[in-house]
Amino acid sequence: MTRRRDAFPYLLLLPALALTVAIVAWPLAETFRLSFTDASMKPVTTYVGLANYTKIFRSGFEDIIGRTLLWASLSVALKILLGLLVAVLLNAAVPGRALFRILVMPPWIVPIAIGVFMWSWMYNGQFGMISGVLQRVGLISEPFEFMAYGTSAFIATIVTDVWIGVPLVSLYFLAAMQGISKELYEAAWVDGAGRFYRFRRVTLPLLLPSIATMALLSAIWTFNSFDIIWILTEGGPRGATTTMIIDTYKTAISRFRYGEGAARAVLILLFLSAFTSVYVYLLLRLTRKGGTHD
Amino acid sequence: MIDRYRWYELVLIYAGILLVLAFLLAPFLEAFMVSLRPLEMIFRIPYRFFTDDMSFSAYVSMWSSVPDLPLYIFNSFFIAVSVTVLALACIIPAAYAVSRFTFFGRDAILAAFLGINMIGAAVLIIPLYKLMLAAGLLNTYLAMIIPGAAFSVPTGIFLMRSYFLRIPRELEEAAYVDGAGRLYTLWRVILPVSLPGIMVVAITTFIAAYAQQFLFALTFNAVDEYNPLPMGLYQFFGRERVLWNELMAASLTGILPVLLVYLFLQRHIVAGLTSGAVKE
Numbered sequence: 299m300t301r302r303r304d305a306f307p308y309l310l311l312l313p314a315l316a317l318t319v320a321i322v323a324w325p326l327a328e329t330f331r332l333s334f335t336d337a338s339m340k341p342v343t344t345y346v347g348l349a350n351y352t353k354i355f356r357s358g359f360e361d362i363i364g365r366t367l368l369w370a371s372l373s374v375a376l377k378i379l380l381g382l383l384v385a386v387l388l389n390a391a392v393p394g395r396a397l398f399r400i401l402v403m404p405p406w407i408v409p410i411a412i413g414v415f416m417w418s419w420m421y422n423g424q425f426g427m428i429s430g431v432l433q434r435v436g437l438i439s440e441p442f443e444f445m446a447y448g449t450s451a452f453i454a455t456i457v458t459d460v461w462i463g464v465p466l467v468s469l470y471f472l473a474a475m476q477g478i479s480k481e482l483y484e485a486a487w488v489d490g491a492g493r494f495y496r497f498r499r500v501t502l503p504l505l506l507p508s509i510a511t512m513a514l515l516s517a518i519w520t521f522n523s524f525d526i527i528w529i530l531t532e533g534g535p536r537g538a539t540t541t542m543i544i545d546t547y548k549t550a551i552s553r554f555r556y557g558e559g560a561a562r563a564v565l566i567l568l569f570l571s572a573f574t575s576v577y578v579y580l581l582l583r584l585t586r587k588g589g590t591h592d
Numbered sequence: 593m594i595d596r597y598r599w600y601e602l603v604l605i606y607a608g609i610l611l612v613l614a615f616l617l618a619p620f621l622e623a624f625m626v627s628l629r630p631l632e633m634i635f636r637i638p639y640r641f642f643t644d645d646m647s648f649s650a651y652v653s654m655w656s657s658v659p660d661l662p663l664y665i666f667n668s669f670f671i672a673v674s675v676t677v678l679a680l681a682c683i684i685p686a687a688y689a690v691s692r693f694t695f696f697g698r699d700a701i702l703a704a705f706l707g708i709n710m711i712g713a714a715v716l717i718i719p720l721y722k723l724m725l726a727a728g729l730l731n732t733y734l735a736m737i738i739p740g741a742a743f744s745v746p747t748g749i750f751l752m753r754s755y756f757l758r759i760p761r762e763l764e765e766a767a768y769v770d771g772a773g774r775l776y777t778l779w780r781v782i783l784p785v786s787l788p789g790i791m792v793v794a795i796t797t798f799i800a801a802y803a804q805q806f807l808f809a810l811t812f813n814a815v816d817e818y819n820p821l822p823m824g825l826y827q828f829f830g831r832e833r834v835l836w837n838e839l840m841a842a843s844l845t846g847i848l849p850v851l852l853v854y855l856f857l858q859r860h861i862v863a864g865l866t867s868g869a870v871k872e
Binding site: 304306307308309310311312313314315317318320321322324325326328329332380383384387390391392394398399400401402403404405406407408409410411412413415416417418419420424425426427429430431433434461464465469493515518519521522524525528529543546547550551556559560563566567570571573574 | 597601602605606608609612613615616617618619620622623626634635636638639640641668678681682683685686688689690692693695698701704705707708709710711712713714715716717718719720721722723738739741742743745746749774799802803804805806807810811820821822823825826829836839840843846847850851854855858861862
């Protein structure tokens with residue numbers, strides 16, 4: 299049904315390509331170009347070679363990279379673990395399951411910023427719920443201001459990120475679990491395997507490609523996460539929650555240093571590409587070993 | 593399932609469910625409780641879940657603090673619906689092209705779309721800002737709609753493509769034999785049978801577009817008239833002394849429409865996400 303030198307498929311692709319080129323591809327190329335200039339609010343810009351990049355690393359950028367990696371990996375690990383647990387619970391054939399499936403989704407449905415307003419209140423040191431409850435049960439004796447200390451603010455932003463991410467991750471794992479053939483479980487059951495054993499030996503191995511896929515997607519989203527940190531802390535206190543994305547935004551948009559911001563953006567893209575390459579390599583090895591359903 | 597749950601397994605499952613729901617729903621519950629508290633009860637130590645004089649008065653007073661709340665809700669819906677329509681207009685033909693035709697550069701285009709998935713909008717914000725400035729789109733709805741659609745196109749293409757791949761080719765071949773043109777076939781034969789798949793892509797695009805309106809609004813829009821809900825309430829949030837009861841009342845009122853939409857469509861959302869995600 300395709301003729302040689304047929305324009306039809308290209309015509310079909312035209313709107314998508316036009317939009318993507320204008321909003322993603324061109325800005326991407328422009329980001330690379332800007333990263334070698336001293337672009338700012340001034341009308342004239344000059345090429346400065348690698349100056350932006352060397353400057354970044356003289357300003358303690360390693361700390362920001364390390365913090366970003368720690369932030370993202372903790373958040374992704376928690377999302378995957380909690381998502382697996384929730385998927386198992388969602389999959390359990392107990393009365394009330396349908397309602398449970400409806401009730402887990404709201405953090406994903408509502409605007410991220412609104413969810414973050416709510417968490418911001420929860421973390422409020424003097425009057426917030428978490429500090430209040432911790433005092434009630436006697437774990438702390440004084441009100442605790444989560445956003446005033448680096449470590450607690452760091453953890454708080456992760457918790458909120460996990461809260462927003464868990465619903466979708468769970469639903470994805472649930473879908474993958476339902477894709478596993480029932481016969482495998484029945485065979486294992488006939489062989490006398492208990493519920494936990496069946497989970498460990500049937501569900502988990504067959505879920506590995508889905509877990510890997512979700513871990514990567516989730517890592518990418520988490521790496522790019524902006525709203526949560528910006529609204530909760532704007533990167534503070536004293537930079538304790540400044541990830542690469544926040545740092546880039548601050549440099550470029552708040553301080554109008556487009557060139558330096560662009561160089562930071564390029565470094566983020568390099569990180570994400572490295573991620574993706576490792577993932578594609580691992581996935582290819584996993585699927586080649588067999589044991590996957592697609 | 594195969595074997596029935598023993599009693600302690602049931603206890604464990606329900607305990608787990610309750611814990612998970614407590615974590616996922618606590619902020620909503622607490623926001624509701626705060627919205628019922630009078631201001632002096634909010635700022636009171638020690639913390640109490642139930643306080644004296646709880647009332648719905650914040651739901652009345654918020655209209656003078658956030659008079660534009662209905663406008664923000666309208667803007668959010670308007671932007672999310674426009675993003676969805678624009679994205680679908682790009683996604684459907686593109687997904688059809690890559691699922692049905694072999695042509696020069698197809699794999700490269702697919703790989704490019706896959707790669708774009710990993711680029712967050714915040715990374716490209718500088719040139720995007722310049723682009724919006726040059727196109728005269730700053731402080732318009734379009735500055736939030738166009739990038740919103742562009743960043744949802746790649747994911748949509750992959751979801752839609754996997755749906756098209758499951759539709760038998762015989763359907764089109766029969767139409768061609770009957771003398772139908774290819775555009776006509778796509779419009780009259782393929783689209784009607786793909787409606788469930790299109791619904792899934794539309795709903796997920798809409799929800800994402802509704803949830804992620806903050807960055808573009810923060811960067812490209814300085815006019816309150818065009819603010820979507822998150823941005824409209826963010827200004828309220830950023831004030832010196834936050835009127836928490838009113839902010840929470842306004843937040844809950846603002847998300848009620850989208851929660852209702854979700855409740856009506858949740859069957860499709862859960863079913864759609866689960867069927868679409870398995871075979872990727």
